[in-house]
Structure formats: C-alpha cells, structure tokens
Amino acid sequence: MTDIAELNDYGADRTLFFIFGATGDLARRKLFPAFYSLYREGKLSDRFAVIGLARRSRTNEQFREDVRQSIQEFARYKGEEDKQWETFADHFHYMSLDINKLEAFQQLRGLADRLDETYDIGGNRLFYLALAPELFGSVSYNLRDGGLLETKGWRRLVIEKPFGYDLPSAEKLNEQIRQVFNEEEVYRIDHYLGKEMVQNIEVVRFANAFFEPLWNNKHIANIQITLSETVGVEERGGYYDHAGALRDMGQNHMLQMITMMAMEPPSRMEPEDIRDEKVKVLRSLRVFRDAEDVKSNVVRGQYSAGEMKGKPVPAYRNEEGVPSDSMTETYFAAKVFVDNFRWAGVPFYIRTGKRLPVKTTEVVVEFKNMPENVYFSRKTKLEPNLLVFRVNPTEGIYLKMNAKQPGSQWGIVPIAMDFCQSCEVGINTPEAYERLLYDAARGDSTYFTRWDEVALAWKFVDRIESAWREQSSELHPYAAGTWGPEAALTLLAQDGFKWWPVNGQHEGEVVWATPIVAK
Structure with a gap:
C-alpha cells in the first residue's frame, strides 16, 4: 500500500x-x-x-x-x-x-x-x-x-453521487460495478471531502498537541454542522422531489463531515487506515429505534413563500415540476450521537436546507463552560469557547474565548482569533474537484468514499426515511429567507443549547487585531 x-x-x-x-x-x-x-x-x-x-x-x-x-x-x-x-x-x-x-x-x-x-x-x-x-x-x-x-x-x-436512492438500490448498483472493477479501482466522489477546510479538520485535530486532549466528551458540549443554501430547487424540481434534503445532503455530505470530526487518529497515514477510522464512526452512530424516536430527534421542514434579498420567492410546492401536495423535505435537522468511548453523550446537531438566509458550510465545536459559582462565573456570565471551521464560502478557522475588557472597568468579553484562508486579496485556493481529480489520477483514495461507508450511511438514513413513511410525520413549514422551522430551535433548546450564528455573524465578540490571513 x-x-x-x-x-x-x-x-x-x-x-x-x-x-x-x-x-x-x-x-x-x-x-x-x-x-x-x-x-x-x-x-x-x-x-x-x-x-x-x-x-x-x-x-x-x-x-x-x-x-x-x-x-x-x-x-x-x-x-x-x-x-x-x-x-x-x-x-x-x-x-x-x-x-x-x-x-x-x-x-x-x-x-x-x-x-x-x-x-x-x-x-x-x-x-x-x-x-x-x-x-x-x-x-x-x-x-x-x-x-x-x-x-x-x-x-x-x-x-x-448520488450512489443509489436507498440501500437496496445502492447494493444493486455496487454489484453491477463490481462485476467489472475491483473496489480499489472505484473512486466515489463526495466533493465536500475535497474542500480545503474539510481536509484541514484532520490537520488541526492531529497536528496540534493542545487540541487532541480536549477532543472528547469530557471537554466538548456539542458539535454543530450547518450546510445552508440560499437557492430553491430552480430547474431541478422533478429530480429534487424524489430525493429531498435528507438524501441529497444528509446521506453523504453531512455524515461524512461527522466522520471527519469524530474519527480516531489513524495508526498509519495510508488511505485505507484513514477510511477504516471513518467507517468505525458510522458503525457507532446511535440507531433510531422507531418512528417515535425519529420524531424526537429529527426535524423535517419545507419552505413556504417568503423573501430573499428583498424579493418575493415562491413556496416549494409552487416551484416548477413540484406536485402541489408534495411532502418532500427541503430542510432537515437532527440530533445524532456517536456511541463510543470518546463521544458518548455528546450530541452532534446537523442541519441543512434550501432558501435559508445565507449560503454557508460551517462546523462549530462548543466546549463545555466553566463551572457556575466559581470565581469569574460568580461575577459575570461567561460565554462558552467555540472553535469554528468555516468551509464555504469563506475558508478559515475561528476561535472564541473570554478575556478582560480593556480599560479600568471590570468586565469579561468574548474575543475572536480568526484565521482566514480566503480573505487575502489574490489568494487562489484550489477547487475541490482539482484535488479530487489529482488524487484519483495518482491513486490516492483518502478523500473518496469506500463501499462500506456508503452502505452504512444508507442504513442510517433509510431508518429515518422508513419512519417518515410509516406514519404521517409532521412536515414543518418555514418561510423562505429564515433559518428553518421553530422545531429546529427546540431540538437544541431542550438540551440547553442553541444554534450558533454562522458565516461570520457571531455577535458580541471583540476582534483586537486584523484577522490572520493565509500567506
């Protein structure tokens, strides 16, 4: 190898x-x-x-x-x-x-x-x-x-992608391909794995001694993954109505990003060892027991008419190629658990949707807060520390911590340290497809999905789809241009958490210096 x-x-x-x-x-x-x-x-x-x-x-x-x-x-x-x-x-x-x-x-x-x-x-x-x-x-x-x-x-x-429509169709497709090509000759693209900051997650985790000791359930309160789109279904209404947000984004991009955040350090820097660790994460995902369990942990929504940048946009059911009684979700949020020794009890909150306010992909790691009634916590409300991977459209890493407010008056304020990969004028970051084409031609399969990854992801998603079919699961409407249905806020609020602002919209922090930019 x-x-x-x-x-x-x-x-x-x-x-x-x-x-x-x-x-x-x-x-x-x-x-x-x-x-x-x-x-x-x-x-x-x-x-x-x-x-x-x-x-x-x-x-x-x-x-x-x-x-x-x-x-x-x-x-x-x-x-x-x-x-x-x-x-x-x-x-x-x-x-x-x-x-x-x-x-x-x-x-x-x-x-x-x-x-x-x-x-x-x-x-x-x-x-x-x-x-x-x-x-x-x-x-x-x-x-x-x-x-x-x-x-x-x-x-x-x-x-x-998509590699199949569900597990049975994916198995049939894989069987056909494997009659001609060996597994090591098949490169299944998930272009999100080619993005600069998704690949940087691995480096930040495993190349910095001060992060790895904190990367577990003793220090991390929750992890939030947001993949939002401003567009509707455009001319793809016919296709999208047979797919939906869960199949279109959840089965591939969202679950792959969970594996990147939760995987163990590989024993060797070889493609198969890295992919082995990702498969272990998918095997550790807590399976939803029944339709009621899905209802408690998954929110499905569909956009209604609203405004985007001051212009009215139609509801999903009024889009071209979409049935007027469609129950297809254009938004979903879920609370997912990775039941292994490192992550037991830490919720991974994921959300994706169309017609949301901004186009962005971010991963927010929220660390556990300081104990209450201890020293500074008794004097002021401390905000939790955040580590944010900004994947798209801005590329960078953002760290929020607490510090003394400048001046003689006592006070603690959140401050930001911001590494911006794409802020510098003239920076020319390679596109995901450049990396993936280059890797495929060299025979580096690290950032391509193996069959067992695909199969395990479909098993997880199929349980949700099956529950939605078994009973008339509630489809929550949300106005185009908003951050999704209220039920998605409740999903976190019932655990004492909230969705953090994305796309550089963090409120209240003080930036004491110009953000660090890539050279």
Missing part, C-alpha cells in the same frame, strides 16, 4: 481521462477548469489526454472551444490565447458516443489506443462518469466488453 507522503511527491502523470457527459454542466463548471488549473500548476505533465464523450455531435475544434469558454467563465486561471493554451487544448479530443451501443465502445478503444501511443501514456486510464447513476452499470459492462480495460496500465472508475 502506498503511503500518502509518498503520493505527494508525484504528479498526475501519464493518464488518459475519459469524461462521460462531457457536454454537461458538471464538466463545464468543474472538470475542465480543474484540468486547466492542474496543468498551469505543473500537476499535469504533457503525457496526458482527455477524451470528451457525449451523444451530441462535436468536432475536436468545437469541443476545445467549449473547454476554453468554460475556463474563461469558471477557472481560477484564465486561458490566454498563447502557446501554453494551444499546447493544453491539443490534449482534448471528442467523440460522439451512444453509451447503449457496444460497437461505439469498440471504436472508442481505437481512439484511446492511438492517443495512448501519441502521448506515451502507458495504458493508464481513468473513466469519469458524470452521468445518472442508473447508467453506471451498463457503461461499466460496455467498457469491459468493448476492450477498453484490456490495457497494460492501471484503470480507475470515478463516479458521482
């Missing part, structure tokens, strides 16, 4: 990338800009090629123009019309492909073999399926039967 430190010494060298769904939104917004950033930073050598695949008819020149436009609009670096751009663009090729026709894959093999020889790639092939999940199995079969896997190099399959 390859050590992560060893992998970091190598670039994504000698790879033939197959992008299925090359004319789609994901490729345009994320994948093509990611390729260009990797190339500009020297992480892609000249021994690579990209084959774009879709049903639409395009010439190589038209495809390269599509790539250029996507880079101009979405990339961190802008494509300049110079020799470097021309050299980069020459690596992109296009083929119109009907994924249901085996003979098309046989033709694709001929193109792949020619490009492999032209760029001296050595037979290394990465298949990126930016397609609907129900197509993963048939595409895998045709890759095998079309001879595209008969290569002297390595082969890897990268697939997007």
Whole structure:
C-alpha cells in the first residue's frame, strides 16, 4: 500500500481521462477548469489526454472551444490565447458516443489506443462518469466488453453521487460495478471531502498537541454542522422531489463531515487506515429505534413563500415540476450521537436546507463552560469557547474565548482569533474537484468514499426515511429567507443549547487585531 507522503511527491502523470457527459454542466463548471488549473500548476505533465464523450455531435475544434469558454467563465486561471493554451487544448479530443451501443465502445478503444501511443501514456486510464447513476452499470459492462480495460496500465472508475436512492438500490448498483472493477479501482466522489477546510479538520485535530486532549466528551458540549443554501430547487424540481434534503445532503455530505470530526487518529497515514477510522464512526452512530424516536430527534421542514434579498420567492410546492401536495423535505435537522468511548453523550446537531438566509458550510465545536459559582462565573456570565471551521464560502478557522475588557472597568468579553484562508486579496485556493481529480489520477483514495461507508450511511438514513413513511410525520413549514422551522430551535433548546450564528455573524465578540490571513 502506498503511503500518502509518498503520493505527494508525484504528479498526475501519464493518464488518459475519459469524461462521460462531457457536454454537461458538471464538466463545464468543474472538470475542465480543474484540468486547466492542474496543468498551469505543473500537476499535469504533457503525457496526458482527455477524451470528451457525449451523444451530441462535436468536432475536436468545437469541443476545445467549449473547454476554453468554460475556463474563461469558471477557472481560477484564465486561458490566454498563447502557446501554453494551444499546447493544453491539443490534449482534448471528442467523440460522439451512444453509451447503449457496444460497437461505439469498440471504436472508442481505437481512439484511446492511438492517443495512448501519441502521448506515451502507458495504458493508464481513468473513466469519469458524470452521468445518472442508473447508467453506471451498463457503461461499466460496455467498457469491459468493448476492450477498453484490456490495457497494460492501471484503470480507475470515478463516479458521482448520488450512489443509489436507498440501500437496496445502492447494493444493486455496487454489484453491477463490481462485476467489472475491483473496489480499489472505484473512486466515489463526495466533493465536500475535497474542500480545503474539510481536509484541514484532520490537520488541526492531529497536528496540534493542545487540541487532541480536549477532543472528547469530557471537554466538548456539542458539535454543530450547518450546510445552508440560499437557492430553491430552480430547474431541478422533478429530480429534487424524489430525493429531498435528507438524501441529497444528509446521506453523504453531512455524515461524512461527522466522520471527519469524530474519527480516531489513524495508526498509519495510508488511505485505507484513514477510511477504516471513518467507517468505525458510522458503525457507532446511535440507531433510531422507531418512528417515535425519529420524531424526537429529527426535524423535517419545507419552505413556504417568503423573501430573499428583498424579493418575493415562491413556496416549494409552487416551484416548477413540484406536485402541489408534495411532502418532500427541503430542510432537515437532527440530533445524532456517536456511541463510543470518546463521544458518548455528546450530541452532534446537523442541519441543512434550501432558501435559508445565507449560503454557508460551517462546523462549530462548543466546549463545555466553566463551572457556575466559581470565581469569574460568580461575577459575570461567561460565554462558552467555540472553535469554528468555516468551509464555504469563506475558508478559515475561528476561535472564541473570554478575556478582560480593556480599560479600568471590570468586565469579561468574548474575543475572536480568526484565521482566514480566503480573505487575502489574490489568494487562489484550489477547487475541490482539482484535488479530487489529482488524487484519483495518482491513486490516492483518502478523500473518496469506500463501499462500506456508503452502505452504512444508507442504513442510517433509510431508518429515518422508513419512519417518515410509516406514519404521517409532521412536515414543518418555514418561510423562505429564515433559518428553518421553530422545531429546529427546540431540538437544541431542550438540551440547553442553541444554534450558533454562522458565516461570520457571531455577535458580541471583540476582534483586537486584523484577522490572520493565509500567506
């Protein structure tokens, strides 16, 4: 097994990338800009090629123009019309492909073999399926039967979420893929695991001696994870109404972030050891016993009409493609417990929703407060210490503590120490897809989800979905532009806690100095 430190010494060298769904939104917004950033930073050598695949008819020149436009609009670096751009663009090729026709894959093999020889790639092939999940199995079969896997190099399959609709559908999908690819060749993307500050959670926890002794139920009161969106369902009403917030965000992003916060230090810095520790967290999640248990610990909501930035927006049931009597949740909050020695008794509060006031992803660690009636606590009300990981859109780490108020008058006030990864003008933080493409090409599976992670996450989520189906669980309305239903506040209030403000909206603290910024 390859050590992560060893992998970091190598670039994504000698790879033939197959992008299925090359004319789609994901490729345009994320994948093509990611390729260009990797190339500009020297992480892609000249021994690579990209084959774009879709049903639409395009010439190589038209495809390269599509790539250029996507880079101009979405990339961190802008494509300049110079020799470097021309050299980069020459690596992109296009083929119109009907994924249901085996003979098309046989033709694709001929193109792949020619490009492999032209760029001296050595037979290394990465298949990126930016397609609907129900197509993963048939595409895998045709890759095998079309001879595209008969290569002297390595082969890897990268697939997007959602991986199934529930555990049975995920198991069926996995069975189809595993008939063609081994588990170590399958890279399941959860793009949140590629974000800078999500990966920084591991570093802050395990590289700082003063945090690890406090990282347990003796010192931490609760952990809050917020993933909020300002948008509604837009043009995805038909899809979203069959998914909902729990499947769309809870089964993947939210549970993955819990594992990052709660995992034990891995014994070795190797991908499988890190993923083993994440699986242990998922196995330790307290299972909801029945529908009543779900009702007590999970809040489901749906946005009604309201205002966003002073403009009226419609209710979810009035969105295009959404039934007028839909019971699909656009918001959910839950109290989750990790029942192991480190975390027993510490609630993990998670919430996600659409049409919330700000777009943000944050993790708040609330430490236990000082004992009451002891010294300073007898003189003033002390606020608990907070450690906040700001993941999106601002990247950084925020620490709140108590200090004496400046001046001769006695008083204690909360102060903030703020490390801002993305505040400095000109900082160019890599996108999540850049890291994940780079890692997949190098064979580093650390921040991709393994099958047992996916299965355990579906088991947990399916219990909630089953309870919602068993009885007419209450669907709490909340006005668009608010922070969700009142029941979500009650979920914490009954334990003596509250949701902390997010997106830099912490109130009352004093910042004595300019926030620290990344250099």
